[in-house]
Amino acid sequence: MGGLGAGLMLASVGSGVSAAPTRKIGYAIVGLGSYATRQIMPNFAGCEHARIVALVSGTPAKLDSYGAEYGIPKTHRYSYADFDRIRDNPDIDAVYIILPNSLHAEYAIRAAQAGKHVMCEKPMATSVADCQAMIAASRKAGKKLMIGYRSRFEPYNRLAIDLVRGGHVGPTRLITAEHGFPIKPDQWRLDKPLSGGGSMMDIGIYSLNAARYLTGEEPVEVTAVESTDRADPRFRTVEDRISFLLRFPSGVIADCISSYSTGHNSYRIHGTQGWIGMEPATPYAGQSMTIRKNGVTAPRTPPAPAKNQFAAQLDHLAECILTDKTPIVPGEEGLADMRVIEAIYQSAAQGRSVRIGA
């Protein structure tokens, strides 16, 4: 997708629904971990077009407590064993999959086969093949598939995209994007069969996705270096740090960092006349932008949004369902990231640059 096309699609975000929707889209939340229960579920309160109608969990106590808290009747609470029964529940329009990465594909495909639209957390899956199978399943079912790239619904990131694409600091020549945190031991993210990989799958994907949405281009070459202390019990099966360099068709290079041992949350777009910096860039809240242009460095603040990034993301899929439009971050967006992630791992393993696509 070229810069113009992506820009046009972005412009439609939050522009409202042309035909006023008559009802709210009902979501089933699949997986009741901390991201689901602390970030996603509370934010339905800020949605115009979306509501929680069902819960799916392997832990009966969670179904009981969150069911009571959100007023979900017992008929709308599911275990994974009876997940496929969502087919028979007309209140469920869509599922939001917030499971360990390696389970995304199975549940997205089963949801599509049950006739439901799908929102799936990133990374979309743990392989290109799984991403392609998910896209095929949703297409066959005639249902929407969207990936949870929340930053695309966040005002600072949207302003950064607009400024960069508009040439605010001249043509882009170089981007730096860094994401990382010191990870705590003993969690599924450190277990490769569940996570599919280490920091790259979890937090490095923010650096990658930012480089893609800031340029509006697809990288044609990736060069990556990994550094992992395998004596650290956290990193027995997954990588710690990966630095990766993306080459885009325009000649832009993106220098990206993914880390499970150091704290990073920033990107900076360098044009010929200055730079646009975000630090932090992609937290749940508290983004900050600084622009350097003509030798002057100053903060920049977009107008406060009507709803936060979580509510806007949930509403976006709902609006797409109600008006039969394609989400700005469809399955193809998750697939595009996964293609690059596979190339990053290949480059790091082989010690050479890897071409992508064609």
Place this chain on the structure above:
Amino acid sequence: MGGLGAGLMLASVGSGVSAAPTRKIGYAIVGLGSYATRQIMPNFAGCEHARIVALVSGTPAKLDSYGAEYGIPKTHRYSYADFDRIRDNPDIDAVYIILPNSLHAEYAIRAAQAGKHVMCEKPMATSVADCQAMIAASRKAGKKLMIGYRSRFEPYNRLAIDLVRGGHVGPTRLITAEHGFPIKPDQWRLDKPLSGGGSMMDIGIYSLNAARYLTGEEPVEVTAVESTDRADPRFRTVEDRISFLLRFPSGVIADCISSYSTGHNSYRIHGTQGWIGMEPATPYAGQSMTIRKNGVTAPRTPPAPAKNQFAAQLDHLAECILTDKTPIVPGEEGLADMRVIEAIYQSAAQGRSVRIGA
């Protein structure tokens, strides 16, 4: 050189001369371009142990005007044709070579053969072979050879080294170092026969040298990607941007940027407990340090020095001559950078990681 050795050597900088010197060391300035005339020559006024005693230039008008300004008699003004006559001038203890890069080796060697100590601007030369020849010539003459790495004499950079080596934010895991500026056309730096290369030789060397002095380690592997628009008339013979990843024996990765089309001057050392950031990191003046530790981000300011980085650098070689010590940035330091620079160019050209040394 290990971290401990480098730290001990650093501790001796500016600690004064044990045997009080009885005279100031006389420098001949070789090359009267803007760095020599605007940055170096005015700063002799702040030196305790160094003074200008001679000038070398191919432009008679410059010899006249700067000779008059600095009170250099006509007997102490030289053209390049009669450069070797400095041998017969006992007032000249040392020469400071501030010529286009590809001329460094020739004049450093001729100066050593004339029995003079040498201060040489960075990059030391344009090849490992030239660096080795310069070291051999100075050694044969029994004279000092020092490279103009001024940041090693600058208080913020010295504080950064001390904090990092002392584990202030935990063990170092990752470093970013970025240097670049949009270069103006029509200058010797863009003419490969004179410069030996593009941004990497000129400004990227600051990123490389910082990664080495902050870790106190020598990189064992380099992975580099170049991006140059050869249609831009500035970049007909030299590179624009190079991003390079250095792997150190401890497992630290340094993500470095060199650019002739975008503005950068920063580095950040990421430890397991936070980071130490410098932006700007290596300007002539105005360094700024920020430290993030235990979730708190705050500025940090070292005590004001008795003399600035330029005077301290000039005095350091003078002190080493007067007390017969080895400079903290001897020819071997320039050679070490040049080894990595050759590997960076090789990696970028071949699209693969390149092992260094051993």
